[in-house]
Amino acid sequence: MLNHQYTRFSLATRGSGRGWLLLGFTVVAFIGFLSSAPVARAQDSTIRAVQNIFDPLSAPAETLYSISLLVMAVCAGIFLIVGGLLTYAIIRYRRRGPEDDREEPPQVYGSAAIELAWTVPPILIVVMLVLVTARTIGEIQHHKMPDAAEEIRVIGHRYWWEIRYPKHDVVTANEIHVPLSSRQNRVPTEMVLESADVIHGFWVPQLNGKTMLVPNYRNTMWIEPYATGIYLGNCTVLCGQQHANMLIRVIVDPPDVYQKWLDSQKAKPVNDPQTAEGQRQFISNSCGTCHRVEDSQATGVFGPDLSHFASRATLGSGVAKNDDTNLRSWLHDPQVLKPGCLMPNMQLSDRQVDAILAYLRTLK
Amino acid sequence: MANPTSSLKEVGTELAPAPPGREHGTLTAWIQDLIFTVDHKKLGLMYVGMAWLFFIPAGILASLIRTQIAVPNNHVLGPEAFNQAITMHGTAMIFFFAMPMVFGLANYIVPLQIGARDMAFPRLNAFSFWTTFFGACFLFLSYIFGPGLYGMGAAPDASWFALAPLTSKAFSPGNNIDFWSLGLLISGVGSVTGAVNVMVTIFCYRCKGLTLYRMPLFTWMVLVTMFLVVMFLPPLSAAQIMLVLERFFGAKFFEAQAGGSAVLWQHFFWIFGHPEVYILVLPAFGVISEVVPVFSRKPIFGYPMMVAASVMIGFISAGVWAHHMFTIGMDSFSVTFFAFATLVISIPTGIKIFNWLATMFGGKIRMEIPMLFCIAFLFQFLIAGLTGVMLGVAPFDWQLNDSYFVIAHFHYVIVGGIVFAVFAGFYYWYPKAVGRMLDHRLGLWHFWIFTAGFHLTFDPQHFLGFLGMPRRIYTYQEGRGWEFLNMLSTIGAFLQGVGAIIFIINMIYAARKGKIAGDDPWDAWTLEWITSSPPPEYNFEQLPEVRSRRPLWDLKHPEDPDWRFE
Numbered sequence: 001m002l003n004h005q006y007t008r009f010s011l012a013t014r015g016s017g018r019g020w021l022l023l024g025f026t027v028v029a030f031i032g033f034l035s036s037a038p039v040a041r042a043q044d045s046t047i048r049a050v051q052n053i054f055d056p057l058s059a060p061a062e063t064l065y066s067i068s069l070l071v072m073a074v075c076a077g078i079f080l081i082v083g084g085l086l087t088y089a090i091i092r093y094r095r096r097g098p099e100d101d102r103e104e105p106p107q108v109y110g111s112a113a114i115e116l117a118w119t120v121p122p123i124l125i126v127v128m129l130v131l132v133t134a135r136t137i138g139e140i141q142h143h144k145m146p147d148a149a150e151e152i153r154v155i156g157h158r159y160w161w162e163i164r165y166p167k168h169d170v171v172t173a174n175e176i177h178v179p180l181s182s183r184q185n186r187v188p189t190e191m192v193l194e195s196a197d198v199i200h201g202f203w204v205p206q207l208n209g210k211t212m213l214v215p216n217y218r219n220t221m222w223i224e225p226y227a228t229g230i231y232l233g234n235c236t237v238l239c240g241q242q243h244a245n246m247l248i249r250v251i252v253d254p255p256d257v258y259q260k261w262l263d264s265q266k267a268k269p270v271n272d273p274q275t276a277e278g279q280r281q282f283i284s285n286s287c288g289t290c291h292r293v294e295d296s297q298a299t300g301v302f303g304p305d306l307s308h309f310a311s312r313a314t315l316g317s318g319v320a321k322n323d324d325t326n327l328r329s330w331l332h333d334p335q336v337l338k339p340g341c342l343m344p345n346m347q348l349s350d351r352q353v354d355a356i357l358a359y360l361r362t363l364k
Numbered sequence: 365m366a367n368p369t370s371s372l373k374e375v376g377t378e379l380a381p382a383p384p385g386r387e388h389g390t391l392t393a394w395i396q397d398l399i400f401t402v403d404h405k406k407l408g409l410m411y412v413g414m415a416w417l418f419f420i421p422a423g424i425l426a427s428l429i430r431t432q433i434a435v436p437n438n439h440v441l442g443p444e445a446f447n448q449a450i451t452m453h454g455t456a457m458i459f460f461f462a463m464p465m466v467f468g469l470a471n472y473i474v475p476l477q478i479g480a481r482d483m484a485f486p487r488l489n490a491f492s493f494w495t496t497f498f499g500a501c502f503l504f505l506s507y508i509f510g511p512g513l514y515g516m517g518a519a520p521d522a523s524w525f526a527l528a529p530l531t532s533k534a535f536s537p538g539n540n541i542d543f544w545s546l547g548l549l550i551s552g553v554g555s556v557t558g559a560v561n562v563m564v565t566i567f568c569y570r571c572k573g574l575t576l577y578r579m580p581l582f583t584w585m586v587l588v589t590m591f592l593v594v595m596f597l598p599p600l601s602a603a604q605i606m607l608v609l610e611r612f613f614g615a616k617f618f619e620a621q622a623g624g625s626a627v628l629w630q631h632f633f634w635i636f637g638h639p640e641v642y643i644l645v646l647p648a649f650g651v652i653s654e655v656v657p658v659f660s661r662k663p664i665f666g667y668p669m670m671v672a673a674s675v676m677i678g679f680i681s682a683g684v685w686a687h688h689m690f691t692i693g694m695d696s697f698s699v700t701f702f703a704f705a706t707l708v709i710s711i712p713t714g715i716k717i718f719n720w721l722a723t724m725f726g727g728k729i730r731m732e733i734p735m736l737f738c739i740a741f742l743f744q745f746l747i748a749g750l751t752g753v754m755l756g757v758a759p760f761d762w763q764l765n766d767s768y769f770v771i772a773h774f775h776y777v778i779v780g781g782i783v784f785a786v787f788a789g790f791y792y793w794y795p796k797a798v799g800r801m802l803d804h805r806l807g808l809w810h811f812w813i814f815t816a817g818f819h820l821t822f823d824p825q826h827f828l829g830f831l832g833m834p835r836r837i838y839t840y841q842e843g844r845g846w847e848f849l850n851m852l853s854t855i856g857a858f859l860q861g862v863g864a865i866i867f868i869i870n871m872i873y874a875a876r877k878g879k880i881a882g883d884d885p886w887d888a889w890t891l892e893w894i895t896s897s898p899p900p901e902y903n904f905e906q907l908p909e910v911r912s913r914r915p916l917w918d919l920k921h922p923e924d925p926d927w928r929f930e
Contacts, residue, residue, distance in 0.1 A: 050845035051832035053763045061763075068760045075750040082717060082746055089724040090739060093660070100728045104921075108726060109929055110666035115715070122714045126707045129757060133707075134700045136759040141696040158535075193693075198530040199626055201691065201766055205832040209762025212692045214627060215529060215620030219693035232844065236691075236766040236834040238523045239530065241443040244837035340443045 044228035044252075051205040051232060058207040059181070059188065059224035060140050067136045074125060143222060150179055150189040156200030156213035156235070159242040159341050160304050160317040170265040171292075173304030174317045175249045179258040181224045187255070188224035201236030204250050210236050225252040232318070241340025247318030265308050268295050269363050278359025281352045290343070293363065303343060309363045316341065327357055402486035403901055407493050408472030409797060414497055415465040416868075421504065422456035423864065425449045427857055430821075434854035436842045446838035447521035448540075452503075454524030455544065459551055460500040462644045462778065465786055467492070467558050469647060470586045472797060474562060476892035476899060477580045479571025479908045484564040492558035499551025506543035520544035523836055525637075526607075528618030528629035533611055542611060545604040552601045559593035562586060571891070572909040578930070580890045580913070581664060584671050585650035588678040589643050595682070596639035603632035627692060634685035642681045645777060646674060648785030649716060652738050655788050656720050658888045659735035660727030663914060663926070666719045673712035673719075680709045690761045699758045706756035713749055717742065732886070733807035737788035740815050744780030748773060751826070769829025775822045779860075787814075787867070794871070795885045799897045800878030806870040814863025820856025824849035889914035 048057075056065040095101070154176070155162040163172045178189040193202055195213040203210035207223040225231070233248035253261060271279075279296065282288065288298025294307040304317075313322055316338045320326040329336055331353045334343040348356070389397075401407065429449050432441040441449060475483060483489045506519045520540045522530045531541045566587050570579070579587075607629075609615035616622035618629045657664045664670060686694065686702040694702075720742060729735060751773040755761050764770060787810075795801050831845045840846055884893040893916055895904050912918055912926035 047843075049843045052845075053830050053832065064759050064763050067757065068754070068763065071754050071757045071760055075753055079746060079750055082721070083743060085721055086724075086739075086742055086746075089721060090729065093724060093727050094729045094731060104661050105726055105728050107663055107924075107926075107929075108665065108722075109663055110669070114722070115666050115669050115718075118718045119711070119715060122711045126711060129707055129753070130700075130704045133703045133757050133759060137696045137699050137703075140759065140762075141699075195620075198535055199527055201834070203766075203832070203834065205763060209759070210691050210765060211762075214692060216625065217627070217693060233832070234834045234837065237527065238447070238525075238836040240535065241447065243447075244443065244839045247841075 044230075044254075046229040048206060048229045048231045053205045056206055057225055057227040057231075059226070060143075060208040060222060061206055063136060063139055064209055067132060070132060071129065074129065078125075145188060145190055145222065146186050148185075148187050149222075150187060151192070152176065152178070152189060153192045153194065154202060154213070156193070156195040156197075156202070156239070156246075157302075158197050158240050159246045159338070161246070161248065162196070162304065165262070165265075168262050168266065170262060171305045172265060172308065172312075174247075174314065175251060175312050177251045177253055177258060177261050178223065178225065180228055180252050180254050181226060183226075186224065188222050190220060190222045193219040193221065198239045199237045200239050200246065202233070202248065203236045204231045204233030204248055206231055207233075207250060212237055223250075225250075228252045228254060242338050245317060245319040245338055245341075247314075249314065249318055264311065264364070269293060269307055271295075272362045275355070275359040275362050278355035278357070281348075281355045282359055285346055285348060285352065285356075287346070287356070306360065306363055310361050311364050324357065327360065328353055331356055402482075402490050404471050404475050404483045404486065404489060405797070405899065405901075405903075407489050408468050408470075410493055411464045411468030411471055411496075413468075414493075414500070415461050415468060418456050418460035418464075418500055418504075419864075422453050422461055423861065425453040425456075427861055429453060430854040430857040432838060433840070434851050436840050436844075436847055438839060441838065443838045444521060447523070447836075448519040450836055451520045451523050451526075451544070452507075455503065455520065455548070456500070457778070458524065458640065458644075459548060460496075460503075462782060463551075463555060464496060464500075466586075466589065466644060466647045467496070467555070467562075469582075469651070469786075469789060469793075470562050470590075471558075473793065473892060474583050474586055475565060475569070476796075476895070476903060477583050477890050478566060478569060478574055479891050479904060479910070480565060480569035481903050481907070483561050484569055485561050488557055488561050492554040492561065495554030496551045496558070497554075499547050499549070499554065502550060503543055503547030506540065506547075509539075509543075518543060525630075525633060527633075528607075528626045529620055529624075531607060531611075531629075532619050534619075541607070545607045545611075549601055549604050549608070552597050552604075555593055556597050556601075559590040559597075562590045563594070566590075571907050574910050577668075578910060578913045581653035581667070581670055582647070582650035582890075585646040585653070585674050588674045589646045592639045592643045592646070592678055592681065596636050596643070599632050600636035603629060603636075606632075627689075630689050630692065631685070634688045635682075637688065638685040639681045641774075641777065642677055644782050646677065648741075648782045649674065651785045651789040651792070652720060652741055654888075654890065655734045655738050655792050656723050658792075658886055659730045659732060659738070660724045661730070662723055662727045663889075663917075664719065665722035665725075667913060669715055670719055673715045676712040677709060680705060680712070684709060687756060687758070687761070690758045691765045703756055703758040703761075707753065710749060710753055710756070717746060717749070732791070733802070733804060733811060734788045734792040734886075736808075736811050737784050737791065740811070741781060741784040741788065744776055744784065744818075748776035748781055751776065764829055766835055767829035768825045768833045768835060771835050772822045772825035772829060775825070779818055779822070787811075790867075790871075792886065793892075794874070795881030796892055796897045796899070798875055798878070799881055800874050801881050801885060802870050802874045803878060806866060806873065810863055810866040810870060813866060814860055817856045817859030817861075817863050820859055821853050822856070824852045824856075828853075884916070887920075889916045891915055894919075 053068070054065060056062045151167055153164040153166060161174050163176050179187045181187040193211055193213045195215045197215065199215070200213040201210050202213060207225055208221055211219050211221045213219065229252055231250040231252065233250065235243055235246035239246065283297050288296070288300055290300040290303035292299050292301065292305045292307065314320065315322045315326055315330055316334065319338050326337065331348060333345040334341055335345060398410065428441060429446065432438050432446055471483065471489065509518065518538050518540045520543055522536060522541060526541065526544060529535060566583060606615065606617045610617055610619065616624045618624045618626055620626055653664055653670060684702060684705045686698060687706045690699055755764055755770065755773060791802050791807060828846055828849050833840070833846050881897045883895065883897055891908055891910070894908060908915065912930050914926045918925040918927060
């Protein structure tokens, strides 16, 4: 019998990254920022699991980072001044003993001059922050895309992401490949964000802030990554039971690797006669009602496109590694790995599961 | 001209201190009294009792939430139970803990502070309480009624924002959302009628000489609050009526497929939701504005500016709601406008903090428990305000919105601000309501443990937000850098629970064995301290007459009365 245990995989990370988080995240973030020069040429399988907003690796995220440093510096200054005065008042003017009770302190009712004096600086700070904010909003929202920019459509579904590349006629799911950009040769990626059902939110902190995916609206955002690797992110708007496992993987490839990936996604699936039984089971068990596989009778649109399923590293929108154990568990009952997801238990026998698994593995 | 303070003196000296503890009637008589009473003090205590009653399940839900996400891939709560827990925790804490607490304090304190015998409409007052109470009960019965999925009951599970279209029949087929919308509709009626009642009381029942310009600051801030309730609770009720129409009668307000707009719900919700923050925090400001002067032994610094700042906050709060929606894809002009409005509101808030600070300067600060909570409030509210500025800067908000940073920020406002002010108010006014003092030693334990727990819970959450942890996730994988901070936060949550239990023990202990308080244990200056503790049913034997903002100061210092300087 198959083992139905709740298998999860843990992510490899660069260092454990715990101790410094509390102590000096900004310092480390800054070093990380300096050391992230765009030089990688080969496939990079670094998993960027710790998504520190102070370690931006993309143009818009860097803009957000610089304004956040300014705002935090202003806030830290205010905190030190007001907090310091507060501490001083508590220490200096505390009651020291019963002798303090004999007489009330001088009764002061207010002072127009003092009150005016402490109203003006906050107004000036607010004016400054509003101006900087307005400029940054313009910089990001009215950014002019170069002609070389890549375009993708991200469509949120309950607990998975549909990804379309309109320029290349490529459809995939959950794992978003985008080209690497550099300051000399800019290749930003413009994303059109839509939703098929409820509101979702797209957030990969090192690439950009978040934007909601609202049904009936076409929101846009752009990213321009300067470092290769696999960036992890999350859906940020509660969309139902598996909101937590609606994970994002953005894979930033150097241009040649990216082109190779696009070509592989455009290739038609090989109809291997050895897995013909699996394909038959796939169709006869209604898998094709929800899923699409190119060049077959499976034309569903409710679930992820499986035409190149075997080329993806994860299952169920990042909930588990795409290996045989997890896939077998998923085919038996998706509710084990992702309780509450919309794919039902299809009541497949072990034989059917094996056949379908073999077929899915050919969809490279 | 007669001495203006003479009438006060008579009241103060003629009343013998009432014996503490209540008469022992039968249980039936006691329950009957609870049900039929229209006395503002009893209703006030019932509101407060209701608040603590619902604080317990909401707090237990919070600890369950924190336990579930203490470690990655945890299995204490399943996804459905987790979504129900966050929804019920948020809804109950806002509507059935914080709101009744506001109304309870207003009910008990305002008539005493303005020298009135009762509220303007005592029976409406009882009606308001019972509708609020039944609305809350209706919501919590969702756990029992209806099997729901997996036998978890049909508790609402769409978070307290209940963002459309997740709430439509297609995505929430059970009765979960119906319990939520109907329960809040019912209690919303109670809140609006209660607010009208308090407003009329303040405008029409002030005692002789108590002009608006002499009104105690707590009463002033409650007045602004009640305006906000009357103006901004109806949008929520309207949205909930729309939701009920949509779910029961096929209306299509929010359903995208039928041409409705999911964004419409957010506008309705947040035009209520943001002023709601001020509905809760202004009375907290009021408590601080009462406690800080009394324990610093000085009048509040810049009374007119304090009042003006409160009214300004009330007005500006009407125009900032869309800062909760910066990530919804608004055009850059709207984003800039709402960022501007949001930052502007920090100016009157800053003025208030400066005024409290200036009140403490030059005083002789008595470190009693209410003052300790006030001092913690000032630090925490300062941080909450500054993280609010960070969130108000829209580009920064694109990173921080819907992350744990937001959770940390608003818990700093609601726990670090409002709950701390409520504790300060409790230690301050408990002797008035019960006739006995809360225990100082237990109070110190309560203060230090709760404060430590608060910081351990919510300080790490700021960093979780910086590290990309979104809110409302029931599980997460290892290696995202969130494990250690989440564990800290969970430990802190339980520490807060211990602090809260010590507080409850203190309340029960003090009611029986506490030190007898007397009329005026804190040597305070507003009218509630002139009558006995607890006050008689008619509050004042003879209605007082005032000539300044601190009538009891005038009484205690006839050689140096306030009215000479105002």
